[in-house]
Amino acid sequence: MPIIKIPTPLRPHTEGRRELELEGKTAGEVLDALCALYPVFREHFYEENGELRKFVNIILDESHIKDLQGLDTPLAEGDTLRILASISGG
Amino acid sequence: MLTIPQKLLDEIHRYLEEAYPEEGVGFLFGLEGNETSVKAQHPVPNAWQPEVERVRRYDVAPQDIMEADDKAEEMELSIIGAYHSHPDHPNQPSDTDRERAHPFFIYFITSVENGKAVSTRAWRLLEDRSKFIEEEIEIMETDWFNLGD
Numbered sequence: 001m002p003i004i005k006i007p008t009p010l011r012p013h014t015e016g017r018r019e020l021e022l023e024g025k026t027a028g029e030v031l032d033a034l035c036a037l038y039p040v041f042r043e044h045f046y047e048e049n050g051e052l053r054k055f056v057n058i059i060l061d062e063s064h065i066k067d068l069q070g071l072d073t074p075l076a077e078g079d080t081l082r083i084l085a086s087i088s089g090g
Numbered sequence: 091m092l093t094i095p096q097k098l099l100d101e102i103h104r105y106l107e108e109a110y111p112e113e114g115v116g117f118l119f120g121l122e123g124n125e126t127s128v129k130a131q132h133p134v135p136n137a138w139q140p141e142v143e144r145v146r147r148y149d150v151a152p153q154d155i156m157e158a159d160d161k162a163e164e165m166e167l168s169i170i171g172a173y174h175s176h177p178d179h180p181n182q183p184s185d186t187d188r189e190r191a192h193p194f195f196i197y198f199i200t201s202v203e204n205g206k207a208v209s210t211r212a213w214r215l216l217e218d219r220s221k222f223i224e225e226e227i228e229i230m231e232t233d234w235f236n237l238g239d
Contacts (some may be wrong), residue, residue: 006167007159008122009192016123028204055190057152078109083160087115087150087172089140090186 002075007085013040028071057084093228094128102229103207105133106175110205112144117158120170132158171196181211193217
């Protein structure tokens with residue numbers, strides 16, 4: 001199963017877990033599995049139209065999934081998705 | 091109450107003075123489960139676009155976030171927060187800071203006036219994102235626990 005790594009500021013929502021193994025053949029399916037387990041993530045990740053929020057960075061092997069096939073990016077057994085907490089302000 | 095060794099705060103201030111008149115930014119590392127003690131700091135470039143707005147905005151490139159996360163893990167630490175400067179402005183969170191901040195993170199904001207870091211305050215966003223709460227910073231003179239670079 002693919003692995004998803006959770007950044008520090010989101011770990012309070014996963015009972016402190018740093019990474020989870022989740023079912024899914026695409027990045028979108030793994031994110032959906034995470035949201036099913038912890039529904040609070042849905043508002044973190046998605047706009048109302050179902051698109052990923054601009055400041056949510058989902059990385060596969062150092063590539064942003066938006067530069068791959070977006071939520072349809074296929075995942076192989078053991079692939080690791082990484083969520084990066086954006087750091088930005090003024 | 092947050093603690094930080096004087097040495098680390100001096101490093102942060104030097105870096106933010108070098109970044110002046112632009113905003114400087116970096117990460118705070120600490121032990122997971124004890125997010126009240128800063129053990130290391132890690133400066134990163136301000137990647138805000140357009141560049142001309144870096145005097146009042148900051149952003150960190152995804153690659154630099156990943157590298158910081160890797161470095162923290164190598165040190166057996168975690169990213170517990172971030173710091174940035176407000177050049178020639180008070181060290182209070184702006185509306186932009188509040189819109190883009192994460193609850194559970196520590197945010198250090200340093201006021202840099204005429205190129206000199208004058209003071210740093212620590213803030214934490216409430217979980218409902220309504221406002222920042224200030225946290226007191228205790229500066230540790232003796233750095234027994236800093237793991238160093």
